[in-house]
Amino acid sequence: MFPQLPIRLALLALISLPLTACDTQSMADLRRNIGLDQSEPEAEDPAKPRPPAVSPLVEPIETGAAPAKPIPTAEPLTYRATNFVARGNEPFWNVEVGGTSATYRTPENQSGRQIEVRRIVFDRGVEYIGVLNGRPFVLNMTATECQDTMADQKYPLTARLTVSGQTQQGCASVAQPATAAAAETPAETPAAG
Template sequence: MTLRPAPARLALLALIALPLAGCDSAAMTDLRRNIGIEQPEPEPEEPAQPRAPAVSPLEQPIETGAEAPRVIPGAEPVTYNARAFIARGNEPFWRVDISDGTATYKTPENQAGRGISVNRIVFADGVEYVGVLDGRPFVVNLRAQECQDTMADEKFPLTASLTVRGQKLAGCGQTATVTTQTAETEAEATEG
């Protein structure tokens, strides 16, 4: 036999709970704070919105605020902005024309040159082009430092070095355009 509460008992329970439900929330909050149950709710924070830097990262490094600011060298503007270069050296004579991801390596034995696919790497003092020639590293490094050609007594705006077949060769360089390279190549062909 199951006992069911009488409807009168349910009404009595409802009448007892009604005054407790009627307490205002402010009084309950004060009561909870006084006995240490409720902590004040923190104000919701708005998420940080991304914003563009005030100056170019080439002129001033970007600070993230994660650690104390430190000087980070930016890219050298002359080599960073140029996309074509001519590098050359003496003893042994060599020349590399760089444009559109290809370096054309020329020597007295191969005056037409050999095309090598290269990747561009920008660094603080200049730019470097790296590829593979005959299974070995082919690297042309150009720095924004004035260079004196020892044979022609001519000054160039860039110092160049070429690493080819395990040898590191020194030389000079300059920025170029595709039309400059084409005109110089045609002039060399008519001279020879």
């Protein structure tokens, strides 16, 4: 009654056999890629490049082609200096920085406001960040020569000041720290009477 049944079963078996083999190979590859198959590791070829053992941010990558040379990561002028004077025109502003304190002056406030700042050194300069009236106060100075058009003078640093959400351009230079003698004010002596 079913004379063709054995032939159909044989054909069905022949068709599924290659699919089973593909499935077995795919599963083996999947297991190997996700680390479930603990087959023997292949021997490493020392001439073949391999990925670094640590992040290049932690340790520089050396290729062995040339001797390692140090790469400067900070601009020497701004890295060593801690006192700066920055100024800008139209509108006029002036900032004197010494250590962790900055004095910000404008035509409206010529005596200036003291602002506590933090120093951040980067590859082309230095930045001082503080808070003035609840908003960021940022003085950024890069080691790019700056021309003051009003004074017709050149400065070694280009400055960018951000105050109250407004950014203004200017020039800057390294300042000499105030000496202890110059910082002291003479004490008034009472008049003898």
